[in-house]
Every structure is written in structure tokens, then in C-alpha cells.
Amino acid sequence: MRKLVVSTFVSLDGIMQAPGGPEEDLTGDFALGGWMFAYADDSMDISTAGFDGKDRELLLGRRTYQIFEAFWPYQPADDPIAKTLNVAKKHVASRTLTQLHWNNSTLLHGDTVPAILALKQQAGPDLQVIGSGNLIQTLQAADLIDEYNVWTFPVVLGLGKRLFGEAAKPSALRLVHSGVSNSGAVMSTYVPDGAIRPGSFAGTEPSEKELARRENMARGRW
Numbered sequence: 001m002r003k004l005v006v007s008t009f010v011s012l013d014g015i016m017q018a019p020g021g022p023e024e025d026l027t028g029d030f031a032l033g034g035w036m037f038a039y040a041d042d043s044m045d046i047s048t049a050g051f052d053g054k055d056r057e058l059l060l061g062r063r064t065y066q067i068f069e070a071f072w073p074y075q076p077a078d079d080p081i082a083k084t085l086n087v088a089k090k091h092v093a094s095r096t097l098t099q100l101h102w103n104n105s106t107l108l109h110g111d112t113v114p115a116i117l118a119l120k121q122q123a124g125p126d127l128q129v130i131g132s133g134n135l136i137q138t139l140q141a142a143d144l145i146d147e148y149n150v151w152t153f154p155v156v157l158g159l160g161k162r163l164f165g166e167a168a169k170p171s172a173l174r175l176v177h178s179g180v181s182n183s184g185a186v187m188s189t190y191v192p193d194g195a196i197r198p199g200s201f202a203g204t205e206p207s208e209k210e211l212a213r214r215e216n217m218a219r220g221r222w
Contacts, residue, residue: 003126004059004116006136007050007149009036010163016133017160019153024067030160036153039183049149049187050128052081053088057125059116061132062094068130069102091119091127093135113142120144133161141169148173148190170196 009019018024018033025033047054060068068085075082090105093112100107108115116139119127129136129145139145150163174193180186206214 001120002122002124003146004120004129004139004144005050005056005126005147005149006129006139006145007151008129008131008133008136008163009151009153011035011153011155011157011160013156013158014162014164015157015160016131016163017157025063025161027161028159032157032160035155035157036185039153039155039181039185041182043182044151044185044187046081049151049189051130051149052084053128053130054084055125056088056128058085058088058090059119059127059129059132059135060090060092061135062092062097063134064131065090065092065094065097065100065102065105069100069105073102091116093132093138112138113144116144117142133163136163137165137168140164140171141167143169143171143192146191148188150188150190152186152188154184172196 008016010016017027017030019036020034021037022033046052050056072082072085077083086103088104090100090102091108092100092105093108093116097107108119112135116127129139136145172193172195173190175188176191177189178187
């Protein structure tokens with residue numbers, strides 16, 4: 001079964017709406033579009049995290065598909081991101097679209113979760129989700145995501161569409177890679193790690209390591 005990889009930009013308070021430009025997504029009168037622009041730099045390897053869709057098939061929600069469809073086909077032919085996105089096979093999850101005009105794009109038919117599960121079971125390259133917040137939430141609730149690439153930028157936006165909301169399924173993740181860009185964005189890769197494992201420090205004798213950690217915290221040495 002091929003992997004399903006999610007890649008997204010988020011603010012420090014978990015908002016992923018319209019990172020790339022002021023007109024990208026005005027839903028809810030969102031006025032801070034383009035919030036990640038000032039932090040983009042050459043230290044960010046977008047290809048490794050799947051943001052350019054290289055060697056993968058794209059899986060997109062309706063709004064992200066329409067944003068991409070209106071932009072990437074009209075970029076210069078030598079733009080490396082445009083080149084990979086334009087040639088990639090694209091699967092679009094939408095109950096309202098009836099026609100797709102971006103080349104190599106197909107609509108998923110029927111219920112989203114069974115359709116995507118069937119896609120995962122087909123032979124081919126890994127499936128790559130970019131943006132597509134509503135779709136990510138559906139996939140997370142159905143345990144269909146195999147890898148998360150979450151790039152967290154040093155901004156607080158307050159209001160906007162969040163990566164995970166109150167309906168998110170409680171689950172544990174394991175950090176498998178992290179890095180920091182020159183501009184201060186934290187670039188993290190996570191994989192699912194089963195259920196939440198609650199515990200309590202009450203009534204247990206702290207280990208020497210835990211005692212040292214608490215002492216460092218008290219002295220301001222995090």
C-alpha cells in the first residue's frame with residue numbers, strides 16, 4: 001500500500017489559511033493572507049517535504065485545487081515547482097465540482113474516505129496532500145495519513161482555518177525529523193504513533209533524570 005503524505009504550513013497557533021498570498025483564501029474575511037512570505041528562504045527544502053509534488057500523485061481538496069489551477073499552469077515553463085505540479089497526476093476530492101481544467105486531473109467519485117483508501121491500495125507513487133485543510137481533517141479522523149510534514153512559522157494569527165480543530169481524533173505522533181530554517185520556521189516530520197497514552201506524575205517517585213530536568217527548568221535552563 002502506498003503512503004499518504006500531508007504537507008502544510010502553519011502559524012504558531014496552528015492556522016494554515018492562505019499562507020501564500022492575500023487573495024488565496026478570504027473565507028471568514030481573513031485579512032492576513034501571505035503571512036509566510038517574509039519567512040521564505042533558500043534553506044527550506046520544499047521538495048524533500050513534498051510541497052512540489054515531485055515523484056508523487058497529488059491529492060487535493062476543492063479549494064486548494066482551484067487555487068493551484070488558477071496559478072500554476074500560467075507560470076513560466078522553466079519554473080521548477082510549476083513543472084512538477086503541472087505534470088503530476090492529480091486526484092480531487094469535491095462534491096461540488098463537475099469539471100476540472102488543469103491537465104492530468106480527475107475527480108474522486110463517491111464518499112471521500114473509501115475512494116482515497118482505494119487509491120492507497122493501487123500501485124503507483126505515494127499520494128501527496130498539499131494544503132487542503134478540510135481534506136486533512138477528514139483523512140486524520142479516518143487514520144489514512146502516514147506522514148505529516150508540518151512547517152511552523154513564527155507568527156500568531158489569532159483567527160483562521162486551523163490544521164486541527166475540536167473534531168480531530170485524539171492520537172499520538174512520533175517526530176522523525178526536524179530542522180530550523182534561517183528565518184526561524186520549524187520544519188517537522190511526524191508519523192502516527194498509536195493512541196494517546198495518558199499518565200500522571202502524582203504518587204510516583206521522580207527519576208534522577210526527571211529531578212535534573214525540573215532543576216534546570218527552575219533555573220531557566222530549558
